[in-house]
Amino acid sequence: MSHDGHHSVVIPAPGPEFVPHTVAHHFDTPVQEFQAAKLGFWLFLATEILLFGGLFAAYFYFHESYPETFRLGGRQLDWKLGALNTTVLLISSWTMAMGVRSAQTSQKQKTLMYCALTVLGAAIFMVVKFFEYKAKNEHGLIVFSELFHPYDGATGSIPWFKDYHGVMAGVPHGHLFFAIYLTMTAIHGLHVVIGAGLILWVMKGAAKGRFHAGYFLPVDLVGLYWHLVDLIWIFLFPLLYLVP
Amino acid sequence: MTTNVPVIDVHAEAHGSGSTHYLNCSKGFWSWAGTLDHKRIGLMYLIGTGVAFLAGGLFALLVRLHLWQPDGLLFKDNVQYNQIFTLHGAFMVFLFVIPAIPGSLGNMVLPLMLGAKDVALPRLNLLSFYLWVTGAVLAALAIILGGFDTGWTFYAPYSLYTDQAVVTIGLAVFVLGFSSIFTGLNFIVTVHKLRAPGLTWFRMPLFVWALYATSILQVLATPVLGITVLLVAFERLYHIGIFDPRLGGDPVLFEHFFWFYSHPAVYIMVLPAFGIISELVSVHSRKPLFGYKLIAFSSLAIAIISFLVWGHHMFTSGQSTYAMFAFSFLTFFVAIPTAIKEFSWVATVWKGSIALNAPMLYTLAFLIIFAIGGLTGVILGSLNVDIHLHDTYFVVAHFHYVMMGSIALAFFAGLHHWWPKMFGVMYDETMAKIACGLIFVGFNATFIPQFIMGSRGMPRRYATYVPEYQPYHMASTIGAMILGVGVAVMVFCFVASLFQRKKAMQNQWGGVTLDWLTPTPPPLENFAEAPTVTNEVYDYSTLDYKAMQTPVR
Numbered sequence A: 001m002s003h004d005g006h007h008s009v010v011i012p013a014p015g016p017e018f019v020p021h022t023v024a025h026h027f028d029t030p031v032q033e034f035q036a037a038k039l040g041f042w043l044f045l046a047t048e049i050l051l052f053g054g055l056f057a058a059y060f061y062f063h064e065s066y067p068e069t070f071r072l073g074g075r076q077l078d079w080k081l082g083a084l085n086t087t088v089l090l091i092s093s094w095t096m097a098m099g100v101r102s103a104q105t106s107q108k109q110k111t112l113m114y115c116a117l118t119v120l121g122a123a124i125f126m127v128v129k130f131f132e133y134k135a136k137n138e139h140g141l142i143v144f145s146e147l148f149h150p151y152d153g154a155t156g157s158i159p160w161f162k163d164y165h166g167v168m169a170g171v172p173h174g175h176l177f178f179a180i181y182l183t184m185t186a187i188h189g190l191h192v193v194i195g196a197g198l199i200l201w202v203m204k205g206a207a208k209g210r211f212h213a214g215y216f217l218p219v220d221l222v223g224l225y226w227h228l229v230d231l232i233w234i235f236l237f238p239l240l241y242l243v244p
Numbered sequence B: 001m002t003t004n005v006p007v008i009d010v011h012a013e014a015h016g017s018g019s020t021h022y023l024n025c026s027k028g029f030w031s032w033a034g035t036l037d038h039k040r041i042g043l044m045y046l047i048g049t050g051v052a053f054l055a056g057g058l059f060a061l062l063v064r065l066h067l068w069q070p071d072g073l074l075f076k077d078n079v080q081y082n083q084i085f086t087l088h089g090a091f092m093v094f095l096f097v098i099p100a101i102p103g104s105l106g107n108m109v110l111p112l113m114l115g116a117k118d119v120a121l122p123r124l125n126l127l128s129f130y131l132w133v134t135g136a137v138l139a140a141l142a143i144i145l146g147g148f149d150t151g152w153t154f155y156a157p158y159s160l161y162t163d164q165a166v167v168t169i170g171l172a173v174f175v176l177g178f179s180s181i182f183t184g185l186n187f188i189v190t191v192h193k194l195r196a197p198g199l200t201w202f203r204m205p206l207f208v209w210a211l212y213a214t215s216i217l218q219v220l221a222t223p224v225l226g227i228t229v230l231l232v233a234f235e236r237l238y239h240i241g242i243f244d245p246r247l248g249g250d251p252v253l254f255e256h257f258f259w260f261y262s263h264p265a266v267y268i269m270v271l272p273a274f275g276i277i278s279e280l281v282s283v284h285s286r287k288p289l290f291g292y293k294l295i296a297f298s299s300l301a302i303a304i305i306s307f308l309v310w311g312h313h314m315f316t317s318g319q320s321t322y323a324m325f326a327f328s329f330l331t332f333f334v335a336i337p338t339a340i341k342e343f344s345w346v347a348t349v350w351k352g353s354i355a356l357n358a359p360m361l362y363t364l365a366f367l368i369i370f371a372i373g374g375l376t377g378v379i380l381g382s383l384n385v386d387i388h389l390h391d392t393y394f395v396v397a398h399f400h401y402v403m404m405g406s407i408a409l410a411f412f413a414g415l416h417h418w419w420p421k422m423f424g425v426m427y428d429e430t431m432a433k434i435a436c437g438l439i440f441v442g443f444n445a446t447f448i449p450q451f452i453m454g455s456r457g458m459p460r461r462y463a464t465y466v467p468e469y470q471p472y473h474m475a476s477t478i479g480a481m482i483l484g485v486g487v488a489v490m491v492f493c494f495v496a497s498l499f500q501r502k503k504a505m506q507n508q509w510g511g512v513t514l515d516w517l518t519p520t521p522p523p524l525e526n527f528a529e530a531p532t533v534t535n536e537v538y539d540y541s542t543l544d545y546k547a548m549q550t551p552v553r
């Protein structure tokens, strides 16, 4: 889009390796552009929280209805792996914050390094998550290969919930805990993957020298997104692994 | 009274430059499909939601025809009837009523009214539109895959058990939800960040206020709908069990989730309509709005209260008596800000210099119909009366008085009002007035019989009925046909105006908000130079009569 005469505001870049940023045509100043994008992004984060809010509401509702199921179900999760993942995400939140700080101070190499560390954190998180799911699969608590098989109304058994060791035998609707666990962690995991993708995208821009003290908006926004992903996990971890 | 607003340069012909505006500044498919211009996006929304409205209307006529006789006239079985009325509801709600006004008129007018070059996030705006298109395609796909018969509300547990394309339509609703969220988000940021210098909050036109309140609801309520339809889809795919009573779940939880969104959604739909009416009563009575601040704040009040009343859809679902009492009381409470608006509009028209043109006729029709729609809402909000009227045609008639009679009519009013602004051409006033008359008569003839038969126990959603109700159903069907003819005349009138090219005036109606102070049709970036606002809103002493007599070039 080129509109004549509306690219008047050009922010100076700190050095030759950086690309100057031009303000979009419908904004008057870079500050206005920055604030608009930031406000929009905060609103988007609010919708994300509300989306998860529905899931949390469901969690609390069924925790109330079947406390025994949730107590037993929670014990089947490995709280050490959960704690490990919590630590990983907390550290990655710090590296992301440092990445944003580096972009704000025009430190290209540091931006790249901290972003890479954050992506590494995301990768570790997903690997740990994979092994957790694998354990559930082996115990028949979430049989992934039969996840989408049809429900048999006659026998009343859910195809993906076999419970080989009968750990949930004594409580009503044992599958409910694992269904909620799977839904919440899978949607959260999807956010982790999307977040990692966004950080990689930011790294591509950083490598080209797009970000500097005069322009660091995408790094800032992706950073906010990553903190949200972290924040949601901070709620998920105690609710699923510890509270029961 | 002075103003620094760049008044339309009516002598520009002297400059010899032909007229370049947003419609003709660039050509070709991609100049539209890839446009970031809010006006072009608004126009594409107008076409899209217009087609959805006509399709939804067609489904309604089929339903009405079927109900002509007690054992049904058209459909081969009840499933097909269920599918068609579900299509009517889903198309009208998700593809038309929710996106239509913000997407088309909002996109077109909001930046103009703010004196901005565009919305704050133009690319997100285009994304909203394509999400809408994706939702529409998914909805069409769901029809091809065998249809869906759950009603637009997707109530569990039926939506979990039926063998139809619920997952696909659920996905469509999810995507449409995000289209709506992004539009709302965009408007909030635009209102906060792109107001022209001097355009304080209390100088903003009320259409802007209404869209702002709507946007808050879109951003805060729609995600809950998103997760709800996702959960229904998951429920069907891998049986979570939270809504399925066979698996320990609770279908009433679905109702809570659904109405937590869908009651505020009523105001997502109706607040923009209020905004249009506020503009139009002022311009076409040439009088400042009575109670400007009251109307502005009542929009916000409605937005806030609307989050606290969802339980009034569930009076028969077995919630606690205390919850029902609270929900009923809070529902009555909504009537206060709503009545403030209605009375303020009437007071605005009072002793005004009223121009009885088509937009004003639609506005007056709205004022009458909305009074009935709103008051019957209070009747339904009363606990004991609702137990009797729940799931009857009385409810159907009530929400059509709001959805169709108020919102769609306000949309038509706004469309007639801004049509000359958007295209620089005038429609045929006589034909438009005839269409308005047909729509008003047809609408009331359709739904007054539904109020009567509903109060006498005719249940909604039934494909067949006992013969005692036949006269009411016949009257309603005849009304629907008249309504259909009226809409057809209106559409023809609009389309014909594009071919007849009868030139509109620069300021066709004598508006004094910024949207009327830029050339018609507006240029690509809306204003030749950035406007500064120094006068109060709706100050008709600043009206430049010359622009009302100068045809567009």
Ligand SMILES: [Cu+2]
Binding pocket: B262, B263, B266, B309, B310, B312, B313
């Ligand atoms: Cu409601």
